[in-house]
Amino acid sequence: MAAITYKKTANRIYYSAIIFLLFGSLNAQAKITTCLKELTNNPADTSKYEISDTQKKEIENDLREKMGLASIGFDKHETLIYDKREPAIRGSEKMRELILSAIDDQKNVFLVCNYSGANEVQFAKTDKGWIDVNSRITTYEIMFDFEDFENSRRYTPDVVLESYSLGILLFHEIDHKVSYDPKYPIPPTGVRPDKSSRGVRGVIENTNIVRRELSLVLRNSKRRIAKRYRGANQIFTNTRQITFKGPAGKRNFLRWKLESKRPKMQRADATSRVKLGNV
Numbered sequence: 706m707a708a709i710t711y712k713k714t715a716n717r718i719y720y721s722a723i724i725f726l727l728f729g730s731l732n733a734q735a736k737i738t739t740c741l742k743e744l745t746n747n748p749a750d751t752s753k754y755e756i757s758d759t760q761k762k763e764i765e766n767d768l769r770e771k772m773g774l775a776s777i778g779f780d781k782h783e784t785l786i787y788d789k790r791e792p793a794i795r796g797s798e799k800m801r802e803l804i805l806s807a808i809d810d811q812k813n814v815f816l817v818c819n820y821s822g823a824n825e826v827q828f829a830k831t832d833k834g835w836i837d838v839n840s841r842i843t844t845y846e847i848m849f850d851f852e853d854f855e856n857s858r859r860y861t862p863d864v865v866l867e868s869y870s871l872g873i874l875l876f877h878e879i880d881h882k883v884s885y886d887p888k889y890p891i892p893p894t895g896v897r898p899d900k901s902s903r904g905v906r907g908v909i910e911n912t913n914i915v916r917r918e919l920s921l922v923l924r925n926s927k928r929r930i931a932k933r934y935r936g937a938n939q940i941f942t943n944t945r946q947i948t949f950k951g952p953a954g955k956r957n958f959l960r961w962k963l964e965s966k967r968p969k970m971q972r973a974d975a976t977s978r979v980k981l982g983n984v
């Protein structure tokens with residue numbers, strides 16, 4: 706009996722070691738992580754760029770729904786992981802291809818950071834990235850302005866909110882910087898532009914492929930800058946707008962107010978969250 710118990714324990718230790726190794730290697734490969742983890746050695750106060758648990762949940766839920774994978778989520782190291790064995794149910798193939806490749810990417814790290822209330826970030830924006838000279842790993846900082854998402858809910862129909870969501874914007878930002886499809890490499894400028902041009906398919910068009918797979922309204926790919934609302938409806942005075950099109954060609958708008966146009970009480974210490982030196 707003792708021998709069997711011993712063998713069982715030994716097996717348990719052996720399997721635990723395997724699970725630990727698997728788990729460890731999963732983490733080593735996972736390359737979409739939040740600001741907190743990577744920037745803790747930074748002498749600057751990085752806590753203000755930290756993503757809250759609620760914001761993390763919002764990102765996770767949107768990725769799960771749009772990628773058709775229940776296993777994707779942040780682990781205790783604040784890093785996105787997923788179960789490679791899980792079969793996808795519905796969701797967008799295009800989105801899975803990019804996000805899962807980014808998670809498995811050995812050469813690029815994507816930091817997801819909180820820039821809520823920052824004047825220079827409208828919804829999301831990514832910096833130029835920095836390269837570690839030893840490892841040759843490039844780290845990009847993806848800045849999310851969660852207050853813009855919040856603000857847009859006041860002026861925007863649900864079909865558009867669903868189409869301009871955190872997960873879709875994560876896809877959009879990564880697609881600007883790195884290609885995981887050899888047929889559509891990043892152009893020599895180092896950045897994939899928003900709008901398509903001869904020979905280069907733009908980020909908005911790529912993002913629309915995801916939207917089409919998910920039956921979401923499509924963003925106008927001809928225009929990258931938001932327009933000022935010029936209509937007579939007072940509710941929308943001082944908003945900016947981006948056009949989306951539904952299946953029957955019906956136009957819908959994403960609308961929001963720039964930080965400077967919001968009543969003071971709606972703004973949470975906006976300027977203190979601006980980090981200098983970003984593009």
Ligand SMILES: [Zn+2]
Binds near residue numbers: 899
């Ligand atoms: Zn863009």
